[in-house]
Amino acid sequence: MTSKHLVSIKGVKDGLVFKLDDQCNYDDLLQEMRDKLEKTHQRFLAGPQIHVHLKFGKRPVTEEQKDQIKEIIGRHGNLEIRSIDCVMPNSPGIVQEAAGITVKRGIVRSGQTLHCEGNVLFLGDVNPGGSLTSSGDIYILGSLRGMAHAGASGNEEAIISASHMKPTQLRIGSVISRPPDEWGVEETYMEFAYVQDGKMEIDKIHHLHRVRPDLPPQP
Amino acid sequence: MGEAIVITSGKGGVGKTTTSANIGTALALQGKKVVMVDTDIGLRNLDVVMGLENRIIYDLIDVSDGRCRLAQALIKDKRFEELYLLPAAQTKDKDAITPEKVKKIVGELKKDFEFVIIDCPAGIEQGFKNAVAGADKAIVVTTPENAAVRDADRVIGLLENNGLRGPKLIINRIRQKMLKSGEMLGVDEIVSVLAIDLLGIVPDDEYVIKCANTGEPTVMSPNSRASIAYRNIARRILGDTVPLMRLEDKPGLMTKVKKIFGLG
Structure with a gap:
């Protein structure tokens, strides 16, 4: 770089x-x-x-x-x-940018950090010790084994979803969760994490439209 | 022009030096002209594993500081005509040499040898930077432990930053019993996390420890399982297609008899 x-x-x-x-x-x-x-x-x-x-x-x-x-x-x-x-x-240009999705691909390995502004679609794996952070939502098409931080600038409406979720830690806004200690499940497939009443919850991806009816934002 | 391969792992104690010694020897067994370079300055081991400790006169630092010529520092192996070792200095530390100087020395060696095997120290600091500087390819060694896999992952990222794309993986010290009972990370699991090509798997073998202590590379014995694994790895480096080693023990006579009678 x-x-x-x-x-x-x-x-x-x-x-x-x-x-x-x-x-x-x-x-x-x-x-x-x-x-x-x-x-x-x-x-x-x-x-x-x-x-x-x-x-x-x-x-x-x-x-x-x-x-x-x-x-x-x-x-x-x-x-x-x-x-x-x-x-x-705050000009319309920025809003449009935030509503769109940044697509990134590769592998975030141990010791590496990938930060994106706005929503991010990540094609690849986030390995243990690696972190993916974003000011918006995080969608991972691959395995999330490391740390993901959505809504990093304080947006607790953000979500994290992954095809395979076995994270070391999840953060949304300022809420931190340590699965599997807190969820009682080792790994999940096709699920997403969100914050409700200050607590992190996890649900099947097909329930996303109920939990966040406005997601993903339409450009 | 030869090829320089760095053997690295990040974590210590996973078997970098043993792997370097055995790959180097196995390539020599295949008739290749090989030099092994120990870059673990201050904690050199490769000479001990190869049983060449008492033949050291000059070392890598002497070469880089101009106290001797490169050819003077090379130690010829006692078993093979075309296997050499460039030992590390024991009295200095990792800062005694720079990546540029290592690169130059490795470049010189590549002119005379078909393979330059570089044994990398543990860690990701100066010693690692020195070791990877002159390498064309990299082999990452890991064991089926979470900590080792984590460090291997970190190292793969750093290798890629250093322009060493597509490193190959060796999984060392696999214990069949623990693998079967699910107490140990599986080969597939490790490969899927690290997402690089698997070069070989080496079963845990007490014979390796015995060999390292007597200064005789494991590959010299045609019977040990680890020896066969290393020989396979050397053949894969040379471009042969060799199937992965079967980890199951050979079925004993009773098992075979039982199978015949449909009891197994």
Whole structure:
């Protein structure tokens, strides 16, 4: 992941387009921006007045975050920001994103963490010692043997479902459950976990429409 | 140009060194030119298992620090003409060498040998990074225990991060009786969790301990079950298709007689 460019700079007719990665940590993004402007691309960016277009992709950015980027670019007198292209937090674009599903695949092995924003459909296994976290629902087509944390930003309406569930721990919002200690069953197939009255419950997947009639959200 | 294979596990005591010694010897038995590299600096064992401890003059660190030439540090095995060992230093620690230097040495060895077998230390720190640096392929050793499987899983992830895709799995020390009674993790269960190709299974065999103590690799004996398992593994590395070993003991005479009379 580290080898991927977080900031890619492209020349267009009337200046430069800075395309900013929308998945990475924001601080990493700022750091790479600084490195690029002050070290690697210093010579190439010095010279006559250049117009800059910023593209944040799908990242929700606050005014404060925008100011940070503006400040870095502002240090170079010849760079002038012409446009900033981004989705505002809570704009319809974001809601749509949350309603959709991110599809990921692979194996989350011991010691690895996979975090997703919004709902995630994971095709593969989560092994013991590995964790899959998401701010929305988690649907696993495979075995969940490790830890899954749905609604990680506090959403206790989120659910976790898996074709084969034998987790070491389940978390939804701030509710933590330790199956099989609490459920009395070692493993289950085609079931889902949800929170009811502050307690984690588990049920057959065909009961999902009763427990959460609005799930999965329609795009 | 030869092939460098690292033998690793994450957890200690699952049989990395024994596996390295036996795979190396079994490949030599098949007429291949093999060198075994011990990267467990500070806790070297491969020389002891091979019975070559008293022949060590120079070691891996001497080579990397330029105190001797690579050829001077190689110890020729007493049984095979084309089996060599590059021992680790016992007086230094894992930081005495860098992954780049290991990579260079392994690269040199690959020019002269068909197989370079790298014995990796336990853990996932510097020693692990040194060991995997020069490897083209990896073999992960585990035992049918939860802790060992967990660590193997972690190591597979790290190997993949290091560009060693598709490592192969060896399940060591399988006890038939415990497997049958369900007290031990099954082969299928382990393979389904780790999701990598199975290279072989090795039954638990007291003969292995005896051999390690006398400095004679297990594969030298044609009768022990572990020996056959290691020979099969070596043949699979060479590309042969060998079916997995049957774990059941051979039926005794009485069982056969009973079967004839329909009593079994």
